[in-house]
Amino acid sequence: MTVQELAPLAQLPLPLDxxxxxxxxxxxxxxxxxxxxxxxxxGSYDSGPDDSGPNDSIPNNAPPIAWxxxxxxxxxxxxxxxxxxxxxxxxxxxxxLAHLAERGAAIRRHPxxxxxxxxxGAMRTLKQxxxxxxxxxxxxxxxxxxVLVSSDRARAIAMRFEYTGDRWLITAVNLG
Numbered sequence: 001m002t003v004q005e006l007a008p009l010a011q012l013p014l015p016l017d018x019x020x021x022x023x024x025x026x027x028x029x030x031x032x033x034x035x036x037x038x039x040x041x042x043g044s045y046d047s048g049p050d051d052s053g054p055n056d057s058i059p060n061n062a063p064p065i066a067w068x069x070x071x072x073x074x075x076x077x078x079x080x081x082x083x084x085x086x087x088x089x090x091x092x093x094x095x096x097l098a099h100l101a102e103r104g105a106a107i108r109r110h111p112x113x114x115x116x117x118x119x120x121g122a123m124r125t126l127k128q129x130x131x132x133x134x135x136x137x138x139x140x141x142x143x144x145x146x147v148l149v150s151s152d153r154a155r156a157i158a159m160r161f162e163y164t165g166d167r168w169l170i171t172a173v174n175l176g
Contacts, residue, residue, distance in 0.1 A: 062134045062142035063161050063168045069129045071170065072146040072157050075100065079157075079175040081108040092170045100173060127151060142168075 081104035
């Protein structure tokens with residue numbers, strides 16, 4: 001067997017057991033009135049009489065990293081007013097897109113961006129996308145984060161992708 005055959009495809013959590021103080025576990029136990037909900041093992045889907053089984057059209061992985069990077073940059077550009085929001089109507093949920101468009105318009109109206117003219121606008125443009133992270137929550141839902149770098153500052157962006165119909169849709173955005 002080669003090393004690649006032995007290596008897992010996904011990163012697994014390390015089994016760490018430690019105490020904050022003597023006798024106090026780092027991970028507290030759940031109160032009696034709450035119960036933990038986990039993911040069912042593969043093949044243990046309990047279908048009722050009316051269920052036809054899980055939806056096979058939902059992908060069991062996250063969106064491609066290159067596409068997440070392009071979307072992070074595009075969403076960031078809308079959020080700082082460098083890109084029209086209409087270009088992302090297919091990929092971003094309406095309320096989130098409206099919020100980003102309002103933010104971009106507010107930045108464009110700000111006195112510091114009006115007085116500097118074209119030179120300030122050129123400085124605001126995002127240059128690179130760095131440090132992309134994708135967290136696969138469940139089939140059809142992924143949460144991502146990225147760092148957007150311009151010539152004068154860096155911004156963080158977090159996005160939630162949900163697979164709806166035939167495409168990934170951004171349903172939540174937080175732009176720092």
